[in-house]
Amino acid sequence: MSQAFLYALVGMGLFTLGLYALIIHVHILRKILAVNVMGSGVFLVLVALAARGQNTQPDPVPHAMVITGIVVAVSATALALSLMLKVNAATGRPELSDSE
């Protein structure tokens, strides 16, 4: 097993941890952070698997995809945070309630 796979497994762990936090937490900020942790896990997997070949240069295509993904993640996070502030201002609670 090469080092790249170790990083990829850590990335999978981050993804699963983020998914768990996304499901159990109610506060929207925690959910947004959880989605970001999940995204970081996916980026780690992509970057790690790009370098899995022995003694070769890392594959640049996944690296470029990660750069694109980071910018999209930042934009989505900013939009989500703005929406969270609006929810907080409208209901007084930073939570999404499905009842009442």
Add this chain to the structure above:
Amino acid sequence: MIKPVAKQILFRLPLQVLLLTLLTGLCYAVMSVPSGVSGLGERVAQNLKTSGVENPVTAVLINFRGYDTLLEMGVLLLALLGVWSLGDAPEGRDTRPGPVLDSLTRLLVPILILVAGYLLWVGAHAPGGAFQAGSMLGAAGVLLFLSGWRLGERYLRLTLRVMLVTGLGVFVVVGTVPLLVGRLFLEYPAPFAGALILLIETAATLSIGVALTALFLGGRQAAGPDK
């Protein structure tokens, strides 16, 4: 009626088991990816000479998969439109920075802009490029805003919007011109590819920096990004 604690355990235990199963499956999937396959790296290396830059990541980003990057600039702009459509920016408190913060900002912001320029230029042959440089500019804008600098009212309307759309606009124009002479969308002629990529990246850096600062401010027009 189940007690809340018991209910929580009843809910969380199956969830943890489920997620552990998912993790095992994902790990199995990752481990069964064949190693020793070079992927697209070889093809990129073969065509690197015609791309106009020497850094393979930049070549993929702006040239080979330029369409992705073009759409990504669109996503950044759309997110900003979404944030702006939610209303005005919260009133930033008018902070008076202390002398240390003030002089540190005056020192740091030119350095940040210089580093952004360096990253933009070095992106042609080493790790770097428009997004790294743009986030440097965004950090400079956020730093200026947090230490009490504000942009004049007259820059907030047209100038700000022009700077925001420059990146996407230049990209679309450079991508469309080859269509007029019978080539493909985003197909840069090899002799000019390097210059065109630098042009696109410069415009994109500016737009990304301004857009990130504007996203940080979180709203329309109350206070624009400082540049």
